[in-house]
Every structure is written in C-alpha cells, then in structure tokens.
Amino acid sequence: NRPDNCIFEMDEAYLYSSFNEFNPDIMLVTNLFRDQLDRYGELNTIAGKIGAAIDKTCKVKPLKLVLNADDPMVANIAPEVTGDNIIRIYFGFEDISYSGNDSAGVVEHASLHGENYSPQESINCKCGKPFQYSKTFYGHLGYYECDCGVKRPVPQISATAHVGVSSSKIVIKRQSEEDFEINVNLPGVYNCYNALAAITMALTSGISIDNIKKGIENYNTAFGRAESVKIKGKDVLIQLIKNPIGATEVIKTIKNDDKGRLFILINDNYADGRDVSWLWDTNFELLAEYNKTAIISGIRASDMAVRLKYAGIDAKNIIIEENIERAFLSAIDSVEEDEKLYILPTYTALLELDRIKERLIR
Ligand SMILES: [Zn+2]
Known part of the structure; x- marks a missing residue:
C-alpha cells in the first residue's frame, strides 16, 4: 500500500536535517514571523536554514518552490540558488476587504497611513534599508519595495479575499485562465493566506479545481x-x-x-x-x-x-x-x-x- 504522494508539515528548525532522509518535489514556504526566539532565533537565521535546505535539494534534483510573494523574506528566500533545478512559483493577494464591522485589518491598510507606511514589525531589505509599503495586509505582508530595486514579485497565482467574522470568500486569478471562487470556512485573514498557499500547491501538483474546492470547502479544523x-x-x-x-x-x-x-x-x-x-x-x-x-x-x-x-x-x-x-x-x-x-x-x-x-x- 505505497502512497502516491506525501505531504509533510515541517518544523523550520528540523527542515535541513530531514532532507538527509528525503528531498521534496515541491516545497511551500508560507510566511516568516518571529516565533519562539529562544528556540528558533531571529528571522534571518530561520530564512538562512530554509535556504540551505532548498540548496541541498536543488543540488540533487529539481524543485518547485512555492512562495508567498507578499512576505519579503519568503519571496526573497535562497537567492543564491539559481539554475535549471529550481522553479519559483509565487502566490499573493491583490486586495483584501472586510465585511460588516470586521474592519480590524483595514486599520493596517497603507491608505490610512499615507505613503511610506511601514508595518509595526518591519523587515529590512538585504541591502539594509527598511522596505516601503504601498499596502499591508497583516504583519509585514503586503506590497513592499526598496530603493535598491528589490520589490514584491508579480505572483502567478493571485487572489482577492473578502473576510467575514467566521468565514471568507476568495477569488483566485491566474494569467490567461478563468477566475474561480472558494469559500474558506475559517476565521481571519491568516486562514485566507493558508488557503491560498494550499490552492497554489494543489494547482502546482496538477489537482483539478473541482477537487481543490471540495478539499477546502469540506475541511474540518485540526484541534486547536x-x-x-x-x-x-x-x-x-x-x-x-x-x-x-x-x-x-x-x-x-x-x-x-x-x-x-x-x-x-x-x-x-x-x-x-x-x-x-x-x-x-x-x-x-x-x-x-x-x-x-x-x-x-x-x-x-x-x-x-x-x-x-x-x-x-x-x-x-x-x-x-x-x-x-x-x-x-x-x-x-x-x-x-x-x-x-x-x-x-x-x-x-x-x-x-x-x-x-x-x-x-x-
Ligand atoms: Zn534594498
């Protein structure tokens, strides 16, 4: 009973050594937020470890790397890895709106801050300057750019989200293909990002839109x-x-x-x-x-x-x-x-x- 495919959710600290055991065909990096600094260290350290794991894989086989375009650290991960063995596929949101009085996220929207707004927890570009944002969605995710020319890549899979109190609707847009809509029965904009990441991963694996919809819309949450x-x-x-x-x-x-x-x-x-x-x-x-x-x-x-x-x-x-x-x-x-x-x-x-x-x- 050998499975056709396996999906692993990996702890960022064990990623590199787990690639001694196997190397993936597709790898997804969702976002990088400060988390348990005493265990994991700062974001640059984690990004470096993930980059080393990507490099390790690309030395032995081709890798499709699915990345969040809206997160500057994720979008620019492993810049040293180039060549035929790596294909980068980006996903990101064009816009996110909120229904009813659920406008908490909008407070962070750049338009309310004027130009050159930076999020509370900002990330510096690798040149050392802070990124400038024209939109932020949450945390340091949004439309960013730096004077040195580094900016948010144009994603192959982009989307809009309408976030409600307990569920959201997202519309997926792809270059020269028809849009499609999916309901995410989970609260919060972060779950829209998780869903968009999963959808991009599924599209990259050749899974049909019908099956993607079934998967997302019938999803039951893991505990907690x-x-x-x-x-x-x-x-x-x-x-x-x-x-x-x-x-x-x-x-x-x-x-x-x-x-x-x-x-x-x-x-x-x-x-x-x-x-x-x-x-x-x-x-x-x-x-x-x-x-x-x-x-x-x-x-x-x-x-x-x-x-x-x-x-x-x-x-x-x-x-x-x-x-x-x-x-x-x-x-x-x-x-x-x-x-x-x-x-x-x-x-x-x-x-x-x-x-x-x-x-x-x-
Ligand atoms: Zn820069």
Whole structure:
C-alpha cells in the first residue's frame, strides 16, 4: 500500500536535517514571523536554514518552490540558488476587504497611513534599508519595495479575499485562465493566506479545481486551530496562540464579537517557548473595550493578567485560576445562552485542555 504522494508539515528548525532522509518535489514556504526566539532565533537565521535546505535539494534534483510573494523574506528566500533545478512559483493577494464591522485589518491598510507606511514589525531589505509599503495586509505582508530595486514579485497565482467574522470568500486569478471562487470556512485573514498557499500547491501538483474546492470547502479544523465545539451546550471556539503576529490576528477575529467571552491559557513549557515576552508584542489593546470577565489560566497566568490590565481591561474583570481544569469549568459556566467562549491557549495548555474537553464532551 505505497502512497502516491506525501505531504509533510515541517518544523523550520528540523527542515535541513530531514532532507538527509528525503528531498521534496515541491516545497511551500508560507510566511516568516518571529516565533519562539529562544528556540528558533531571529528571522534571518530561520530564512538562512530554509535556504540551505532548498540548496541541498536543488543540488540533487529539481524543485518547485512555492512562495508567498507578499512576505519579503519568503519571496526573497535562497537567492543564491539559481539554475535549471529550481522553479519559483509565487502566490499573493491583490486586495483584501472586510465585511460588516470586521474592519480590524483595514486599520493596517497603507491608505490610512499615507505613503511610506511601514508595518509595526518591519523587515529590512538585504541591502539594509527598511522596505516601503504601498499596502499591508497583516504583519509585514503586503506590497513592499526598496530603493535598491528589490520589490514584491508579480505572483502567478493571485487572489482577492473578502473576510467575514467566521468565514471568507476568495477569488483566485491566474494569467490567461478563468477566475474561480472558494469559500474558506475559517476565521481571519491568516486562514485566507493558508488557503491560498494550499490552492497554489494543489494547482502546482496538477489537482483539478473541482477537487481543490471540495478539499477546502469540506475541511474540518485540526484541534486547536480555530476548532469550533459545543461543550455543555455552550458554543466554544479554540484558537492556538503562540507568537505576536498570529495572536494579534486571532484577537482581531474576536474583537468585534460583543457576544464573546475570553478564556486565555499561557504556559511556558519548552514546546511553548520559555520566554513569554511575546505577550507584550501582541496587540491585546484591541480588547480594551472588552467588559466581561476574562478567565486566565496556565503556568504564566499572572503574566497574562498583568498584560490584559495594561491593555486597558478593568482589573476587576480579570480572574486568575492557575488550575486549568477548574478554570475551564468556570469559563464554560460563565458563558450565557447567546454567547460564545473564545479559548486562546498556548501549545501545551491546548494539549491539557484537549484532555479535559474530551472528558466533558463525553
Ligand atoms: Zn534594498
């Protein structure tokens, strides 16, 4: 029973050594955001490691490299690798709009900042100058260019996205082929990027548009990645948080739901990253208007509680319960009929939560 194809999601730190065991036909790089600096190091280090893995593969076989054109570090990864063994395929968004009052992402749009706007966490060009942006979508993703001539490549697969509170619609555009539309049943602009990356990968592999649609539209979330469940009759949405840009995007999806309640769990075990300073780089200020109880748990519950206080949440609404099971039960109980509980755990907190959740559902 040998499979025809295999897909691996690789940890960036193990990519290079895993290519001792196999070399891929197609490789996708989605984005590079600061994540667990104590484990992985700065973005340049990670980009260098991924570049070395690409080089290693291209020395032995041809590689189709699928890259996010909107991320300057990804689009310009492995510049030293050239020649017949590498084909670069870019994907990117032309425009992203938001429905209803879900305009959180638009705040970052360059038009509101005038020209020469740079995102909060900016990336320098390899010449040393900061990139200039004419559009930003989130984090450092957008339309960038530098005086030295480096700029966002024109993607072969481009798209527009209309982002709703819990799902999005994306329209895929290709050179001299018909547009097609896909619904992404997941919240947030970051999931539009994940979907566009997956679609580009599928098109590159020769998968039909019908099958791509079936795959994306029937997708059920893996645990903790925008996982929607009912627990004791209450609506619950679980979204893993682990780095500033990702967590900020998750908060944007919650911010506009006035029927939402918060339950945040912060651990600092090895797999979470021991350094929780990322909480201060996450835009919890978006929740400043939140005026219900927020239950906080996990090993670093106190750090999280302090962060929320500085984000402008009334201290009397911040409840610390370090024991995850007790915190979970009181969070569920606090949710009223028409409300939804938003659970934001770090990785190891999510594992603990999952065990408790399975018991509660049973
Ligand atoms: Zn430059």
